[in-house]
Amino acid sequence: PSNKKLLVLPGDGIGPEVMREVRRVIDWMDRRRAVSFDIEEGLVGGSAIDAEGTPCSDATVAKAKAADAVLFGSVGGPKWDSLPFEQRPELGILRLRKDLGLFANLRPALVMDPLVEASSLKPEIVRGVDIMVVRESTGGVYFGEPRGVETLPDGKRRGFDTDVYHEDEIARVARVAFDLARKRRGKVTSVEKANVMQSGRLWRAVVGEVHKAEYADVELENMYADNCAMQLCSRPKQFDVILGNNLFGDVLSDLAAALTGSLGMLPSATLGAVDPTSGRRHALYEPIHGSAPDIAGKGIANPLAQILSFAMLLRWSFGMEEDAALLEQAVGKVLAGGLRTADIMQPGMARVGTSVMGEAVVREL
Amino acid sequence: PSNKKLLVLPGDGIGPEVMREVRRVIDWMDRRRAVSFDIEEGLVGGSAIDAEGTPCSDATVAKAKAADAVLFGSVGGPKWDSLPFEQRPELGILRLRKDLGLFANLRPALVMDPLVEASSLKPEIVRGVDIMVVRESTGGVYFGEPRGVETLPDGKRRGFDTDVYHEDEIARVARVAFDLARKRRGKVTSVEKANVMQSGRLWRAVVGEVHKAEYADVELENMYADNCAMQLCSRPKQFDVILGNNLFGDVLSDLAAALTGSLGMLPSATLGAVDPTSGRRHALYEPIHGSAPDIAGKGIANPLAQILSFAMLLRWSFGMEEDAALLEQAVGKVLAGGLRTADIMQPGMARVGTSVMGEAVVREL
Ligand SMILES: CC(C)[C@H](C(=O)O)[C@@H](O)C(=O)O
Ligand SMILES: CC(C)[C@H](C(=O)O)[C@@H](O)C(=O)O
Numbered sequence: 115p116s117n118k119k120l121l122v123l124p125g126d127g128i129g130p131e132v133m134r135e136v137r138r139v140i141d142w143m144d145r146r147r148a149v150s151f152d153i154e155e156g157l158v159g160g161s162a163i164d165a166e167g168t169p170c171s172d173a174t175v176a177k178a179k180a181a182d183a184v185l186f187g188s189v190g191g192p193k194w195d196s197l198p199f200e201q202r203p204e205l206g207i208l209r210l211r212k213d214l215g216l217f218a219n220l221r222p223a224l225v226m227d228p229l230v231e232a233s234s235l236k237p238e239i240v241r242g243v244d245i246m247v248v249r250e251s252t253g254g255v256y257f258g259e260p261r262g263v264e265t266l267p268d269g270k271r272r273g274f275d276t277d278v279y280h281e282d283e284i285a286r287v288a289r290v291a292f293d294l295a296r297k298r299r300g301k302v303t304s305v306e307k308a309n310v311m312q313s314g315r316l317w318r319a320v321v322g323e324v325h326k327a328e329y330a331d332v333e334l335e336n337m338y339a340d341n342c343a344m345q346l347c348s349r350p351k352q353f354d355v356i357l358g359n360n361l362f363g364d365v366l367s368d369l370a371a372a373l374t375g376s377l378g379m380l381p382s383a384t385l386g387a388v389d390p391t392s393g394r395r396h397a398l399y400e401p402i403h404g405s406a407p408d409i410a411g412k413g414i415a416n417p418l419a420q421i422l423s424f425a426m427l428l429r430w431s432f433g434m435e436e437d438a439a440l441l442e443q444a445v446g447k448v449l450a451g452g453l454r455t456a457d458i459m460q461p462g463m464a465r466v467g468t469s470v471m472g473e474a475v476v477r478e479l
Numbered sequence: 480p481s482n483k484k485l486l487v488l489p490g491d492g493i494g495p496e497v498m499r500e501v502r503r504v505i506d507w508m509d510r511r512r513a514v515s516f517d518i519e520e521g522l523v524g525g526s527a528i529d530a531e532g533t534p535c536s537d538a539t540v541a542k543a544k545a546a547d548a549v550l551f552g553s554v555g556g557p558k559w560d561s562l563p564f565e566q567r568p569e570l571g572i573l574r575l576r577k578d579l580g581l582f583a584n585l586r587p588a589l590v591m592d593p594l595v596e597a598s599s600l601k602p603e604i605v606r607g608v609d610i611m612v613v614r615e616s617t618g619g620v621y622f623g624e625p626r627g628v629e630t631l632p633d634g635k636r637r638g639f640d641t642d643v644y645h646e647d648e649i650a651r652v653a654r655v656a657f658d659l660a661r662k663r664r665g666k667v668t669s670v671e672k673a674n675v676m677q678s679g680r681l682w683r684a685v686v687g688e689v690h691k692a693e694y695a696d697v698e699l700e701n702m703y704a705d706n707c708a709m710q711l712c713s714r715p716k717q718f719d720v721i722l723g724n725n726l727f728g729d730v731l732s733d734l735a736a737a738l739t740g741s742l743g744m745l746p747s748a749t750l751g752a753v754d755p756t757s758g759r760r761h762a763l764y765e766p767i768h769g770s771a772p773d774i775a776g777k778g779i780a781n782p783l784a785q786i787l788s789f790a791m792l793l794r795w796s797f798g799m800e801e802d803a804a805l806l807e808q809a810v811g812k813v814l815a816g817g818l819r820t821a822d823i824m825q826p827g828m829a830r831v832g833t834s835v836m837g838e839a840v841v842r843e844l
Contacts, residue, residue, distance in 0.1 A: 204674045234713045239599045255642060261677045271646045273681030277620060278639035307726070309569045312626045316638030340730045344737035347712060348599045361672070365705045365730060372709035 118151045118432055121181035123158040123174070126203060127405025128415035128468075129187025135417035135472025136185065136424045139441065142476050147437060154181065158210070159189025159203035159405070169206035175213050179396070183431035184210065185424060186400035191407040207400075211251050214396040216384040217283070218290040219251035219363065221402060223350075223370035223380065228449045232458050233375030235350070245346075245353045245370050246298065248291040249363025251384055253283045254313070256360045279313045279359065284320040286387065291357040292329040301333040301354040305342045305362050317359060339366065346370055371402045378403055378416030378457040381423035383430055397431045399423040409456075413467045416455035418445055421475060444478035483516045483797055486546035488523040488539070491568060492770025493780035493833075494552025500782035500837025501550065501789045504806065507841050512802060519546065523575070524554025524568035524770070534571035540578050544761070548796035549575065550789060551765035556772040572765075576616050579761040581749040582648070583655040584616035584728065586767060588715075588735035588745065593814045597823045598740030605715060610735050611663065612721045613656040614728025616749055618648045619678070621725045644678050644724065649685040651752065656722040657694040666698040666719040670707045670727050682724060704731065711735055736767045743768055743781030743822040746788035748795055762796045764788040774821075778832045781820035783810055786840060809843035 124133040143149050156162075156174045163169050169189070178184050189203040210216070225233065225243040233240045258276030265271055288304070295302045304321045306314035318336050325334045337345070339362045345352060346369050358366055371380050380403070386396035401419030409415055422445060429438035453474050454463040466474070489498040508514050521527075521539045528534050534554070543549050554568040575581070590598065590608040598605045623641030630636055653669070660667045669686045671679035683701050690699040702710070704727045710717060711734050723731055736745050745768070751761035766784030774780055787810060794803035818839050819828040831839070 199677075199680055202674060208675070234601060234604045235599050236601055256675050258639070263677050263681050271681055271685075272643065273676075273678035274623070274641055274643040275676045275678050276639055276641055278637065281636045281638075307729075309567060310573070310621050311638075311640045312564075312628050313638035313640050315564055316628050316636055320636075340733040343708065343730050343734040344742075347734055347737040348740070362730075364672075365708050365727075368705040369708040369712055369734065372712040375713070377709075 117182070118149065119181045120151045120153045121177050121184045122153055122155045123184060123186045124155070125158050125187035125189040125206070125405060126160040126191050127188060127407045127410040129189070129405055131410070131413065131415050131468050132401070132417040132420040133185070133187050135468060135475070136420050138472050138476050139421060139424060139479070142479055143437065146479070149434070149437070158186070158206040160191050160194040162206060163194060163197070163201065163203060169201070169203050170209040175209065178210055178214055178398075182394065183427050184398040185427060186210070186398050187420065188401065188403065188405040190405050191410070208256065210398060211384060212257065214398065215252060215386040216396060216398055217250060217252040217386060218287050219249040219367075219382065219384045220290075220294070221247040221249060221367040221371065221380070221382045223247065223367070223374050225374045226376070226379065226446065226449065229374070229376045229379065229458055231460050233373060235373055235375070240350060240373060240375070243350045243374065245350065245356060246294055247356045247358065247363060247367035247370050248287060248294065249367055250283065250287040250359050251363070253279055254360035277311065277313050277359075277361070279316060281316065281320045284317050285324050288321045288324045288357060289328070290385070291355050292325065292332050295332045295355045296329070299354040300331070301335065303335045303337050303342065303353055303356050305337050305339050305356060305358040305366060307339050308336070309338060313359070321357065342366055343369060346373060367402070376458050377419070378455060379418050379422065381419055381426050383423075383426045385430070395431075397427070399427040413469065414456050415468050416457050417468050417472045418455075418475075421445060421472070440479065441475075444475050447478045448474045482547070483514065484546045485516045485518045486542050486549045487518055487520045488549060488551045489520070490523050490552035490554040490571070490770060491525040491556050492553060492772045492775040494554070494770055496775070496778065496780050496833050497766070497782040497785040498550070498552050500833060500840070501785050503837050503841050504786060504789060504844070507844055508802065511844070514799070514802070523551070523571040525556050525559040527571060528559060528562070528566065528568060534566070534568050535574040540574065543575055543579055543763075547759065548792050549763040550792060551575070551763050552785065553766065553768065553770040555770050556775070573621065575763060576749060577622060579763065580617060580751040581761060581763055582615060582617040582751060583652050584614040584732075584747065584749045585655075585659070586612040586614060586732040586736065586745070586747045588612065588732070588739050590739045591741070591744065591811065591814065594739070594741045594744065594823055596825050598738060600715070600738055600740070605738060605740070608715045608739065610715065610718045610721060611659055612723065612728060612732035612735055613652060613659065614732055615648065615652045615724050616728070618644055619725035642676065642678050642724075642726070644681060646681065646685045649682055650689050653686045653689045653722060654693070655750070656720050657690065657697050660697045660720045661694070664719040665696070666700065668700045668702050668707065668718055668721050670702050670704050670721060670723040670731060672704050673701070674703060678724070686722065707731055708734060711738060732767070741823050742784070743820060744783050744787065746784055746791050748788075748791045750795070760796075762792070764792040778834065779821050780833050781822050782833050782837050783820075783840075786810060786837070805844065806840075809840050812843045813839045
């Protein structure tokens with residue numbers, strides 16, 4: 115019996131379509147590389163609301179906890195947009211992050227050479243960009259209490275959230291960033307608004323302490339979030355690893371992704387702590403892109419971000435470096451061969467749909 | 480006696496250098512257009528800390544309140560970087576915003592035709608970009624209570640901030656955005672994280688209510704902050720007015736500014752409420768760029784953002800539309816004539832320093 119327990123959560127919109135292409139890849143691996151996965155499927159997001167009345171049921175959380183890794187699609191769509199706050203599809207992914215303790219969200223923004231022209235930035239500005247955003251993902255303003263919308267005695271409303279970090283939460287995600295930097299180009303840019311926020315002031319202090327005590331060999335730069343947004347846009351090549359809290363990490367990782375011009379290509383991983391007894395680490399893998407309701411069901415979505423998320427999963431959760439690299443190379447070759455989905459289409463290339471792209475990757479394998 | 484009372488606060492770094500060029504412009508107006516200003520100067524930021532022990536003294540606040548408009552330079556520098564939180568130069572501008580009730584920070588991101596090439600984005604993406612970011616600037620996480628860094632019983636630290644908005648705070652800044660949109664291209668994009676933040680949920684609700692009740696002729700679009708960062712980078716021309724809270728407004732306005740590629744060109748205005756009895760409205764004008772300590776004192780800073788801030792002041796605080804337009808045209812002609820400071824230098828142009836640029840503007844006038 116295989117110990118590679120995988121939970122697949124396609125979610126909403128284009129999620130199921132692009133996940134189908136991953137299944138092709140998995141089938142190929144089953145047949146050709148004799149790795150067998152023990153795969154479960156589950157519902158999350160809007161489709162879970164429709165079928166189970168909640169964006170992420172207890173059963174799904176239990177399955178996720180029992181799995182070695184979760185492969186996630188994307189959630190949300192107009193159908194569920196008017197639901198009350200507590201019932202939104204997005205709560206599916208938030209609950210998984212929180213309940214599995216997935217505190218480090220890793221979002222690479224990589225400009226692949228054949229796709230340089232897809233960026234809205236000039237080629238000389240983005241060629242070679244290779245940024246890893248490490249976003250804290252179980253704390254901060256996403257979960258801080260108290261929070262709410264209250265009605266004051268005069269009938270007026272007041273909405274409030276708490277952005278809060280414990281020093282241990284900052285230190286553990288900082289270590290993830292520094293560890294990654296050591297395997298990359300040795301630089302971490304830690305982002306906050308220490309000039310106006312108290313949690314930002316603590317963030318800067320703790321990152322500095324961890325750096326001094328454990329990672330003096332890595333270069334640490336502190337940068338205000340507003341300045342980081344500017345610098346990402348004007349000189350993205352200066353960055354190696356960017357470390358930010360849940361909210362800044364959300365905005366800045368999306369910006370970093372956008373400047374590559376190929377959102378449909380970008381995978382991400384969200385990692386939990388290593389369990390000291392089992393040595394296991396919960397992890398969830400998902401594309402950066404959302405559920406794209408506007409193109410869902412048309413068969414034109416780009417499956418590569420989902421496929422590359424699976425490659426990340428192979429590498430990080432199953433230690434299958436060779437298979438991960440094989441899969442990434444296959445994607446590179448398909449692009450070099452000129453196939454493009456609509457989102458990354460360029461003059462002179464061949465436009466294909468979701469399943470032709472998925473088949474092409476399997477063929478290259 | 481003139482009723483045009485102006486408080487000039489050059490601040491730190493390049494602030495005093497670029498302000499000197501505005502004084503040339505003011506002198507010219509005094510002489511040629513027979514408008515006389517009643518000008519006071521004051522200290523703010525690091526230079527105020529050095530001379531008065533605080534980044535913005537009560538006396539400076541009093542002068543600002545007595546003035547019809549404040550022309551602000553920029554604050555901060557390495558000299559004051561290690562000061563405790565409560566004594567940082569930045570508190571100078573935060574205090575002025577708060578004490579004068581300057582709740583609407585208007586930050587235009589305009590790509591001027593001669594400077595299209597200065598952008599890191601492709602010319603076809605940025606040519607014609609003309610965005611106005613309206614940032615709430617006296618509320619939210621910048622001022623919300625409780626806030627602090629506390630030490631828990633076990634000796635560990637916890638840092639926290641409160642992001643809070645009252646519905647009236649949201650409604651009044653929304654009105655500023657809708658009013659501006661009416662005079663522009665009729666579209667407001669309101670930005671929040673209503674999917675994860677309660678204050679964001681209230682933000683979206685209140686903006687929607689104001690829109691429905693008072694501005695149904697304007698187009699309103701709601702957008703998540705992370706998506707807005709993406710869209711600014713990939714398709715900036717879709718935006719007219721962007722409305723955001725203090726924190727999102729800070730980050731997104733800097734991003735919008737960066738994509739023009741000419742930060743040294745961008746002015747901003749921060750407006751208070753209209754006083755119902757005097758009909759007066761407190762207002763502060765400042766360049767988007769900071770104090771740029773790395774180039775301070777070298778005579779190479781671009782004075783145009785400070786000069787254009789003065790043009791905004793003429794238009795908004797003194798109703799001197801003609802003079803404002805004259806000044807903006809003079810800047811346009813100087814650029815068309817090929818003069819460039821280092822920050823916007825392009826091949827084939829003539830590189831000049833701060834004072835040559837200032838003189839050239841006066842000559843065009
Ligand atoms: C779906 C939503 C809650 C989420 C977030 O804000 O974290 C999304 O933007 C993301 O980045 O995964
Ligand atoms: C100086 C600092 C407090 C300020 C801010 O964050 O508001 C700056 O970034 C700005 O945008 O004016």
